[in-house]
Amino acid sequence: MSENSHDQEGEMNPLRNPSISHKLTAVMLFTAGIVLMLNMVVYITSDVLSYQASQQQRLQSMASILGANSTAAIQFRDADAAREILATLSTQPQVEAAIIYTLDGVPFARFLAAGNSLGQMDEFTLPDQARTINPGNSTPQGFTTWRHGPHIHLLQPISINHDRVLGSIHIIGSTKEINKRLFTLTLTALALVAATIVIAVLLSSRLQQIITKPLLNLLGTMESVARESNFSLRARHQSDDEVGKLVEGFNEMLAHVQERDKELEQHRSGLEELILLRTYELDAAINRFATVLNSIDSLIYVADMETHEVLFLNQAGKEVFGDVVGQLCWKSLQANQQGPCPFCTNDLLLDEQGQPTAPHSWETRNTITDRWYTLRDRAIPWDDGRMVRLEIANDISDLKQTQLDLQDAKERAESASQAKSEFLSRMSHEIRTPMNGIIGFTSLLRNTRLDETQADYLHTITISTKNLMAIIDDVLDFSRLESDKLTLEKIPFDLGELIDDVLMLLAPQAYAKGLELVKSIDPGVTSGLSGDPGRIRQVLLNLLGNAVKFTDQGSVVIRVEQGDAHSGGILLRITISDTGIGISEEQQQRLFQAFSQADSSITRRFGGSGLGLIIAKRLLELMGGDIRVESQAGKGSTFRISLQVDRGSLPARQITRLQGVHCLVYDHNPLIARQLIRQLQAWGAEAEQLQNPEALEQYQREDGSTLLLCGLDQQQSEELEFAQLLEQFSALDSARLVVLVNSTDNAQLQSLQQQGAALALAKVEPAASLLRKLERLLSQTGLAHEDEQNATSTHLLDNTRILLVDDNQINLMLTAALLRQHGAEVVEAKSGQEALDRYAEGAIDLIMMDMATPGISGAEVIGRLQQDSGTADFPPIIALTSKAATHQQRAFLEMGICDSLVKPFTPTELYQVIQRWMNNHA
Numbered sequence: 001m002s003e004n005s006h007d008q009e010g011e012m013n014p015l016r017n018p019s020i021s022h023k024l025t026a027v028m029l030f031t032a033g034i035v036l037m038l039n040m041v042v043y044i045t046s047d048v049l050s051y052q053a054s055q056q057q058r059l060q061s062m063a064s065i066l067g068a069n070s071t072a073a074i075q076f077r078d079a080d081a082a083r084e085i086l087a088t089l090s091t092q093p094q095v096e097a098a099i100i101y102t103l104d105g106v107p108f109a110r111f112l113a114a115g116n117s118l119g120q121m122d123e124f125t126l127p128d129q130a131r132t133i134n135p136g137n138s139t140p141q142g143f144t145t146w147r148h149g150p151h152i153h154l155l156q157p158i159s160i161n162h163d164r165v166l167g168s169i170h171i172i173g174s175t176k177e178i179n180k181r182l183f184t185l186t187l188t189a190l191a192l193v194a195a196t197i198v199i200a201v202l203l204s205s206r207l208q209q210i211i212t213k214p215l216l217n218l219l220g221t222m223e224s225v226a227r228e229s230n231f232s233l234r235a236r237h238q239s240d241d242e243v244g245k246l247v248e249g250f251n252e253m254l255a256h257v258q259e260r261d262k263e264l265e266q267h268r269s270g271l272e273e274l275i276l277l278r279t280y281e282l283d284a285a286i287n288r289f290a291t292v293l294n295s296i297d298s299l300i301y302v303a304d305m306e307t308h309e310v311l312f313l314n315q316a317g318k319e320v321f322g323d324v325v326g327q328l329c330w331k332s333l334q335a336n337q338q339g340p341c342p343f344c345t346n347d348l349l350l351d352e353q354g355q356p357t358a359p360h361s362w363e364t365r366n367t368i369t370d371r372w373y374t375l376r377d378r379a380i381p382w383d384d385g386r387m388v389r390l391e392i393a394n395d396i397s398d399l400k401q402t403q404l405d406l407q408d409a410k411e412r413a414e415s416a417s418q419a420k421s422e423f424l425s426r427m428s429h430e431i432r433t434p435m436n437g438i439i440g441f442t443s444l445l446r447n448t449r450l451d452e453t454q455a456d457y458l459h460t461i462t463i464s465t466k467n468l469m470a471i472i473d474d475v476l477d478f479s480r481l482e483s484d485k486l487t488l489e490k491i492p493f494d495l496g497e498l499i500d501d502v503l504m505l506l507a508p509q510a511y512a513k514g515l516e517l518v519k520s521i522d523p524g525v526t527s528g529l530s531g532d533p534g535r536i537r538q539v540l541l542n543l544l545g546n547a548v549k550f551t552d553q554g555s556v557v558i559r560v561e562q563g564d565a566h567s568g569g570i571l572l573r574i575t576i577s578d579t580g581i582g583i584s585e586e587q588q589q590r591l592f593q594a595f596s597q598a599d600s601s602i603t604r605r606f607g608g609s610g611l612g613l614i615i616a617k618r619l620l621e622l623m624g625g626d627i628r629v630e631s632q633a634g635k636g637s638t639f640r641i642s643l644q645v646d647r648g649s650l651p652a653r654q655i656t657r658l659q660g661v662h663c664l665v666y667d668h669n670p671l672i673a674r675q676l677i678r679q680l681q682a683w684g685a686e687a688e689q690l691q692n693p694e695a696l697e698q699y700q701r702e703d704g705s706t707l708l709l710c711g712l713d714q715q716q717s718e719e720l721e722f723a724q725l726l727e728q729f730s731a732l733d734s735a736r737l738v739v740l741v742n743s744t745d746n747a748q749l750q751s752l753q754q755q756g757a758a759l760a761l762a763k764v765e766p767a768a769s770l771l772r773k774l775e776r777l778l779s780q781t782g783l784a785h786e787d788e789q790n791a792t793s794t795h796l797l798d799n800t801r802i803l804l805v806d807d808n809q810i811n812l813m814l815t816a817a818l819l820r821q822h823g824a825e826v827v828e829a830k831s832g833q834e835a836l837d838r839y840a841e842g843a844i845d846l847i848m849m850d851m852a853t854p855g856i857s858g859a860e861v862i863g864r865l866q867q868d869s870g871t872a873d874f875p876p877i878i879a880l881t882s883k884a885a886t887h888q889q890r891a892f893l894e895m896g897i898c899d900s901l902v903k904p905f906t907p908t909e910l911y912q913v914i915q916r917w918m919n920n921h922a
Contacts, residue, residue, distance in 0.1 A: 040189035082109035436904035440814035493533035500766035554579025659684035667711030797824035832856025
């Protein structure tokens with residue numbers, strides 16, 4: 001606290017600076033005065049109130065007597081008598097006036113004392129207080145009093161026998177006696193207070209010595225100790241009260257100080273020896289520290305931040321630059337004479353306020369020594385208070401060279417990897433060309449006359465070719481993913497049709513093992529989508545193919561649900577479950593690693609490249625999704641995938657071609673039955689599920705059932721259960737039986753139709769095909785039309801002239817043979833120029849163009865043909881391309897190409913594309 005604040009506090013507290021004796025006297029006087037004054041105030045107040053009550057009682061007695069004596073005068077209206085009665089008040093000095101009022105409040109008689117302070121009272125009406133006491137002829141209400149100025153007023157009713165009120169009497173008294181008594185008491189109290197103060201001062205001067213004398217003795221001892229620095233002095237102990245305890249505490253403090261003084265003297269005597277010892281130890285530590293610094297391989301030096309003078313340099317630095325302590329660092333490092341040392345970084349070591357910043361690290365190459373250094377520097381205070389720069393430099397030339405070598409090796413490895421990926425991508429066309437020939441000519445050979453052994457050999461060749469093609473596709477896809485050259489398409493597609501195609505492709509393998517293929521798709525999810533159907537098909541084919549491959553009994557189920565929708569897109573959640581061999585937790589850890597499978601024995605047992613799942617995972621990640629697996633060894637597996645697709649430009653298709661048709665559905669697997677019911681209801685039919693075949697009897701008496709769709713497994717379709725079903729069904733005249741079985745064998749399907757089924761189909765029959773066949777069945781045409789179509793399918797290209805362009809002789813021969821097999825006239829060309837010449841020879845109905853022709857490219861050929869012929873009646877163009885070029889679909893459409901075929905393609909794919917565009921062109 002400052003001196004000014006102490007002065008202000010002293011002015012506010014007058015008892016702060018006086019002596020203790022004065023303070024004690026002031027406290028005693030103040031206490032006695034306050035107590036005495038409070039007593040006097042209470043006494044005076046009590047006496048005045050008592051005197052005032054006595055005066056009021058006297059006035060009330062006078063009013064009662066005068067009122068009783070005035071009843072006759074009021075009754076007989078004798079004012080003189082009333083005045084004589086009031087005149088008796090002249091003997092009462094405290095009464096100044098009295099008035100008698102009639103019952104209506106009019107003054108009747110009055111008395112005015114001599115020397116009163118009220119005046120003549122010529123007009124004196126009944127006061128307002130009388131109106132509350134005398135409200136008409138009521139009974140008496142008692143008296144009331146009040147004060148007004150220096151007077152006391154009393155108003156009392158006049159009544160006869162305390163029953164009937166005749167009027168009222170008003171007496172006015174003086175307060176002079178009360179004031180005189182109050183003044184006398186006040187003077188007496190003040191005299192008593194003055195006498196008390198005098199007595200208190202005399203007593204306090206004697207009594208305070210009991211407290212002040214020991215304190216003054218203690219103060220004298222304290223002043224002697226402070227003046228003489230003699231800590232052996234002691235204050236005299238005179239009592240056991242608080243002052244005595246204070247004396248004891250002071251004496252104990254002096255004893256402690258005396259003891260400390262002795263210890264300090266002893267310590268001071270040995271301090272010089274201790275300083276010498278510590279100085280020796282410090283010199284030894286400095287020498288050891290210098291030894292450590294000199295043994296470090298790092299260059300450590302200290303330089304003045306303003307003059308750049310070297311203040312310290314360890315041995316490692318001296319070996320490089322010599323002993324240059326005391327020289328300028330730019331000279332000592334033999335750097336450029338025109339500038340400072342390249343190591344100096346003062347601007348980075350201090351902030352704007354001149355305070356040291358955090359340590360700064362950097363790398364530099366010294367042009368003098370031709371070595372690389374990593375430096376760490378900071379500003380530190382020197383022993384004389386100035387700021388210096390501490391620098392630690394490490395020679396990293398060898399490490400730098402190693403990094404350069406590693407970077408060079410990395411670039412070479414990346415270049416080699418890039419070359420490998422580009423090589424595999426370029427080899428796609430070269431690898432597929434002979435594979436296309438093998439697959440195509442094997443298909444043609446299958447249609448020739450073969451004995452049983454040759455047919456078996458051909459079947460083995462077909463399976464081996466497909467397996468080899470799958471491995472090649474995996475390797476090529478993986479190389480594209482590794483080189484980031486795989487792009488996704490954005491084209492409209494129907495997910496339901498895509499799943500149907502995959503299940504139809506896997507059905508022969510699954511049904512051969514007795515497996516059930518089940519799909520469960522939320523309504524409205526599959527159509528109206530946009531994405532890359534080829535890559536989605538690849539993922540589903542891999543996962544469903546693995547499920548079928550690794551499951552020996554039970555079922556494989558695919559479920560499709562719609563997740564959260566977002567702006568312009570949809571999240572699809574697809575679950576694929578099987579009852580196969582399962583995957584242990586340890587095997588799951590390496591499940592998505594390239595060229596690996598859950599168990600090495602799986603490769604030997606089931607085959608495969610080990611790339612399928614990693615490719616599926618990478619593709620899903622490209623489509624904004626992921627893949628998870630839940631499995632236990634021996635209990636099957638569940639793969640959960642998600643992927644982002646866009647909403648297609650075309651709205652979801654609403655097909656109601658079965659409107660009004662009533663269908664009964666039975667299948668021992670409720671998932672299959674529910675999915676079939678949802679599909680039929682989406683087509684407009686009324687579908688109902690049968691819990692068991694026996695429930696069919698309740699419909700024998702009902703009309704309107706048009707179709708009965710009954711799902712059977714292979715065993716049920718081969719035994720007596722099918723005959724029993726036909727017997728139960730025979731009572732339904734208007735219905736038609738459609739049998740759905742776990743088989744794609746045409747012979748078995750035809751056998752079921754021969755036994756009485758109107759239609760026999762595989763359970764995985766694509767939805768579009770099922771709808772078409774049900775419509776034909778309902779229109780009474782059956783499948784005759786379809787049989788006729790199949791019978792004439794070998795002549796679907798009659799009178800069609802096709803220009804086929806391919807630079808590979810094998811592909812040219814194969815495609816031409818497949819086209820001629822269906823009646824087409826094929827015009828062959830091996831180059832772009834030859835294609836231009838052949839097109840000029842005559843009318844062409846269809847052009848099939850290899851986009852990688854030598855010389856003039858396929859795109860340039862198409863451009864010239866369109867330019868020469870114009871757009872009117874120009875034939876459809878189908879591009880023949882490798883899988884690596886599927887991302888060019890949009891470019892093909894811009895060039896006027898109607899469709900494309902990816903090599904190798906199957907004969908069915910070839911005929912479907914040609915027939916679609918020939919029908920449209922027609």
